[in-house]
Amino acid sequence: MSFSPLVERLMESLRVLPGVGPKTAQRMAMHLLERDREGGRRLVETLGVALEQVGYCRRCRTLTEEDVCSICTSVRRDDDLLCVVESPADQLAIEEAGGYRGRYFVLHGHLSPLDGIGPEDIGLDQLEARVAEGAVEEVVLATNPTVEGEATAHYIAAQLSSLDVRLSRLAYGVPMGGELEYVDGGTLSRAFNGRLPFRGE
Amino acid sequence: MSFSPLVERLMESLRVLPGVGPKTAQRMAMHLLERDREGGRRLVETLGVALEQVGYCRRCRTLTEEDVCSICTSVRRDDDLLCVVESPADQLAIEEAGGYRGRYFVLHGHLSPLDGIGPEDIGLDQLEARVAEGAVEEVVLATNPTVEGEATAHYIAAQLSSLDVRLSRLAYGVPMGGELEYVDGGTLSRAFNGRLPFRGE
Structure with missing residues (x-):
């Protein structure tokens, strides 16, 4: 047996995170599905937006969703x-x-x-x-x-x-x-x- | 300073994962934004679908996206x-x-x-x-x-x-x-x- 295909894919996807091996990925997937779907949805939402919008400061190249970051404009x-x-x-x-x-x-x-x-x-x-x-x-x-x-x-x-x-x-x-x-x-x-x-x- | 609001929110969201404290969340956020946006997008996609579709087997209550799981139907x-x-x-x-x-x-x-x-x-x-x-x-x-x-x-x-x-x-x-x-x-x-x-x- 294994988990259902979708749960397996979720565990596989979680392994993109640094330091997360198969056992930890399984624990994370179980935690999200069994105990904190709300937190999981927030993570989906926030990570999606961050990957979409966070780029590099035009002036100093740090991570920011602005054109120029707050340190450069300060x-x-x-x-x-x-x-x-x-x-x-x-x-x-x-x-x-x-x-x-x-x-x-x-x-x-x-x-x-x-x-x-x-x-x-x-x-x-x-x-x-x-x-x-x-x-x-x-x-x-x-x-x-x-x-x-x-x-x-x-x-x-x-x-x-x-x-x-x-x-x-x-x-x-x-x-x-x-x-x-x-x-x-x-x-x-x-x-x-x-x-x-x-x-x- | 802190990171930009969006990056901060991402680090906060990652802490829903079990065993992930502030430092690990920061490392994960940096890894996703700096080195593996593609993996991050796959995670968003898979986690979103899993949270949406994975429910409980009507017969044995295990996690599955099917109505009845593969062990129950075997x-x-x-x-x-x-x-x-x-x-x-x-x-x-x-x-x-x-x-x-x-x-x-x-x-x-x-x-x-x-x-x-x-x-x-x-x-x-x-x-x-x-x-x-x-x-x-x-x-x-x-x-x-x-x-x-x-x-x-x-x-x-x-x-x-x-x-x-x-x-x-x-x-x-x-x-x-x-x-x-x-x-x-x-x-x-x-x-x-x-x-x-x-x-x-």
Whole structure:
């Protein structure tokens, strides 16, 4: 036996979620069908609308359903600081740590030649144009402290070297080999305050 | 900051899933929006259809989009054996274990007077009518070996006592492949009391 075809398909579909294997998918499907159809309907509705409407901020490329996101339009943020992160989740982690009042630029990934991900795929031409506008005085390269993140930071530093802008990197207070998304707020703030001039060695 | 309102609502909606807290919901939302919108759309589609169409088998009450489920309509199952389980997940576990070729009846819960769950809520009138039809010769009470499951089994046994049907309960004992050291005392004494002649096959 198995469940009915529709229940089987539901369990299969739930496995698109990260960290969800067959057993967890079964438990989720049972929970939704047996105990919380209302919650399931809300999820269908919200996920459908989000997939439809959430796109990328035209200016910083973060996830938003607006044309330009709320941080980019805010008049209370400093225009002279620009923080480059790999993902919206990294951006959120920095925001939640508090203390940073500049703008952001979201790469949605890092350079990865083997996967065919080059500079244009992570918006580096757009980043260069943004810095070339002249308002930004310092670019904080907050890519992940991983091999790929470091390489991406070096590439960006080289690309922006001809422009009149300071480059910095988060202080090593963030654990090597980790991902920003999972770093605690205290460590993140310290790393922000201790940021160093980028030397691009 | 937080994410845009729509992304926040998506993260909130994902928390209807069992075992999903704020951090996991965020990771799931990011994954769907950043890396697998196609999978997300399939989930929306499948979950929507499943919530709409999956109901309960008219005969055994398991989850199905049919009027009567495939096990109830199968001609290869024995009509004289009826296994009573608390949930479709329990039914699936028994099916996957293999060996059982009878029919099922799904309670969708157990008696719980404090929560206002009485006999009619778990379909006991329907179960009695089913057994009264006369084809069933043995009812296997496969409710969970918990206080509530035991109480429900006892209640059902009393209710069916006037009908001409054998009642049985799953054997209690030490789980296969386990170590005695880690088996709880209640299970161990049950296993002792129910000990069987050693055949040494």
